[in-house]
Amino acid sequence: MARMSDRIRSIAPGGDDGWGIFHAARALEEAGVEIVNLTVGDHDIRTDPAILAAMDDAARGGATGYAALHGIPELRTAIAKRVQERTGVATSPANVLVTTGGQAALFYAVMGAAEPGERVLYPDPYYATYPGTVRAAGAVPLVVPTRAEAGFQPERSSLEAAGEAAAILINSPNNPTGAIYSRDTLDTLAEVARAGDMWVISDEVYDTQIWSGAHLTPRALPGMDARTLVVGSMSKSHAMTGSRIGWLVGPEDAIEALSAAAVHTTYGVAGFVQAAALFALGLGPDFETRVAAPFAARRDVCLAALERTSVRAVPSGGAMYLMLDIRASVLDAPAFAARLLDEKRIAAMPGDSFGRAAEGHLRIALTRPEAELTAAIAQIANLVEETRP
């Protein structure tokens, strides 16, 4: 074979993309082995039949050709309206680029914000694709450590110690910690971004999964709409992970420039998927609340089940995960997760997939019914007991 470029090899150096347990779980499932898969934030409900009917109607009605490259105007308008209603920031269709999921929006945002070789900061723990996404876009990832005692909120001292960068990428509500950034944290981030003439890339794909407190976007802070790119998605809010539909919201000129990235990668998003997304947004906030509700209930049930064990969850305010502290075990989190899968047939993500600050933790996705989750928690606690020093 001819040689693969350094750029593609650098995305997941050593072949480790942090998703090893997820891939192992998938392989077991494909081989017909029954496991409780708590690795990935994919709902256990399927996309609502009414949304699928809208997709089907659109496809049969002819929306099977190339669709408008920035997104169909009606969808850009609906996204702008949703963003404006939820955040109070004036938003027009020209501020919106429709993308193939939040992941493509992240990639475009980094491409637009950073020159090749420039640094992009993000707090640790972080969503597992961030380092590879930054590298894929030609920039250099640099983590900003956070502390459990500070609720995993990025702090001024760590942000300033990180030095010069083109952008800071944040995610609130946070995957994996569930932290919701406070007004103080966002004010600090905004000050640091202004002082360093940086972009803020705000990944808000969990904005409907708020269990306590309120979601704030940095784009709503004074003057910040000019330097904030917001990543949105219908994956989590509407149980549409497989439809690959999301967006970037930012200054008009930035969105126009970033559309070049969409043209030269995906060449737009399938028209019938966009029509389904338009229909889904038309279902309004009540629908989004209904999709999020089971995760809130499961979280409560899991926290109650944990009370009966010596394992503790990291306090969290949102998102469909719980981070469990397994430092009482002699095993590090990757070894613990491997043994959990091997012996108990439970798949959960080792915290190490999300950075140094999450070592010694296990992230479980609340994507199974309550009874399965409580049984899994009992098994995780058992394994901690079995592997105490």
Ligand code: PLP
């Ligand atoms: N950002 C975060 C924090 C996520 O957890 C995910 C998916 O799990 C994404 C972005 C990407 O979501 P999608 O590409 O499905 O919109």
